[in-house]
Amino acid sequence: MNLAPAAGHGWPIRSDEQIPPSWLAECRGGGGTHLLACGTDIAGEALAWLHGELATPQEVDMTQLLRFDQEDFAVRGIGDVGYA
Numbered sequence: 001m002n003l004a005p006a007a008g009h010g011w012p013i014r015s016d017e018q019i020p021p022s023w024l025a026e027c028r029g030g031g032g033t034h035l036l037a038c039g040t041d042i043a044g045e046a047l048a049w050l051h052g053e054l055a056t057p058q059e060v061d062m063t064q065l066l067r068f069d070q071e072d073f074a075v076r077g078i079g080d081v082g083y084a
Contacts, residue, residue: 007036007038008025008026008027008028008030009034010025010030010034010035011034011035011042011043012027012036012038012040013035013036013037013038013040013042013043014038014039014040014041015037015039021037024037025037065084066083067081067082068083069081
């Protein structure tokens with residue numbers, strides 16, 4: 001697992017078309033965004049190390065509003081039901 005030891009204070013990520021490198025802080029310097037353009041997917045590597053290689057997600061029908069129970073996790077100001 002590459003832990004990007006030369007990275008500054010922040011979260012090293014691999015940028016792409018959705019997150020251009022210009023929106024991120026420089027890898028070694030760290031910065032205000034806390035997302036660093038280091039060219040490595042630290043979160044993906046950590047998840048793969050913990051759970052093995054991850055499967056490609058299936059297509060999700062984004063036209064449905066899903067209701068779920070979050071009562072067990074409720075804190076002040078959070079409702080018993082959530083939606084995704």
